[in-house]
Amino acid sequence: MPIVFEHAVLVDATGQREDASLAFAHGRIVPAPSDTPGIDLAGAIVTPGFVDVHTHGGGGYNLQTTDAQEILAYARWAPRTGTTAFLVAVVGVPHALPEAQLRAAVAAIEQGSPAAEPLGIHLEGPYMNPARRGAHDPSWLRQPTPAETEQILALAQGHLRLITLAPELPGADALIQRLAAAGVTVSIGHTDATYEQAAAAIPLGITHATHCFNAMRPLHHREPGALGAIVEHEQVLGELIADGVHVHPAVARILLRALGPERAIIVTDALACAGVPDAVFEFNGQPARVVDGVARLADGTITGSVLTMDQALRNLVQIVGVPLPQAVGMLTRNPARSAGVAARKGRLAPGYDADLLIFDAQLELQATICRGRLAWARADWQERLAALPSI
Structure with a gap:
């Protein structure tokens, strides 16, 4: 079952999406399912790594x-x-x-x-x-x-x-x-x-x-x-x-x-x-x-x-x-x-590596996800992202 982020601001080179969902499984971004409960990221900005x-x-x-x-x-x-x-x-x-x-x-x-x-x-x-x-x-x-x-x-x-x-x-x-x-x-x-x-x-x-x-x-x-x-x-x-x-x-x-x-x-x-x-x-x-x-x-x-x-x-x-x-x-x-990796890195789109960054509104980094696994997080975000496998 994929991990889903909900109510996030998603930003990559193609633009900015408000109150959006993003899902990933097995280290890759996948289409976000409509019936899977997710982790609420309201107020957070998510970008590619x-x-x-x-x-x-x-x-x-x-x-x-x-x-x-x-x-x-x-x-x-x-x-x-x-x-x-x-x-x-x-x-x-x-x-x-x-x-x-x-x-x-x-x-x-x-x-x-x-x-x-x-x-x-x-x-x-x-x-x-x-x-x-x-x-x-x-x-x-x-x-x-x-x-x-x-x-x-x-x-x-x-x-x-x-x-x-x-x-x-x-x-x-x-x-x-x-x-x-x-x-x-x-x-x-x-x-x-x-x-x-x-x-x-x-x-x-x-x-x-x-x-x-x-x-x-x-x-x-x-x-x-x-x-x-x-x-x-x-x-x-x-x-x-x-x-x-x-x-x-x-x-x-x-x-x-x-x-x-x-x-x-x-x-x-x-x-x-x-x-x-x-x-x-x-x-x-x-x-x-x-x-x-x-x-x-x-x-x-x-x-x-x-x-x-x-x-x-x-x-x-x-x-x-x-x-x-x-x-x-x-x-x-x-x-x-x-x-030489533009086919799998640098976008928030299905098929791309789940290399993800979570920022607050001031663009202070809160957490980093490397290919679907939590690589680093501030103390308060570690609990919020406890459902993620960690490195």
Whole structure:
């Protein structure tokens, strides 16, 4: 028998339904029966679970690790922030490919998690332009070769979902085409590409852009840079780190209007320090700390963020002014497209995974359900949702 939520406000990218019912069984959303008593969610908002395609960790857990169990510990922590699915971000290591980290990611993905689901790997680099490397150590960076491309695909064992690269690097054209043919979402990022270089590279297979405005040439009225080409090519979905630090809210509004609600993807780019106040931590061996809510390396360079997905939703709605259904779509349906799971995640519709979030009217997260099982809830909601199987 399905579990039914009644009298809820249901919100996804398709719109908002008042006083509505939603049912799920065996981990999937099903048509709501008319004769089954349900759990009263009057006053609550239900959305699909968030899909974070660009995160390096949180809750004290690193995704750049050689320990698969640390990735799965992050998966257990993430639902308290609204994340029900994510890509495991892997970055470079000095003078080599991150082989041990890729193996750990594969092991965690194949073991699986009943909590937030590791969907695949996001390889951020090592094919970056040194001029736009951001917080990434220059010793990690390298230029692509066909042999190394095949090595990456072999190490990922079919789990590489997203790769960030600078298309102006020698050998990048062949890399883009090979990975796109293999079903990998190719993202332009950490790039010093001119508008002309980006516009030539995107048709080769680029469909994603990593943290727009950050680690790329600024948009200039005489030199639009990569961002100008990203906006012009409708097949490209663009990330925004919605913490109000990486991109000013006014500029975020400009980007979201330029891309439109169906092409913008909200990410955290979070590090292990996310959710850990005043943390001192490492970003792949580089000492860093949180200063006034911003993650910085010892030299002051911003490195990732301390953003969580639930806070990103509030920032979009309350600061940037995005309508709630559009904001929800940017955290659910759109990233699911880039991760290759849009057929089962990101919608409140029959057949989709029962990854569900319950919010109050102020958009404070109350409970998280991962594939039909209660993964996290505030104390008062644990009793209200006692009928649900728990993780």
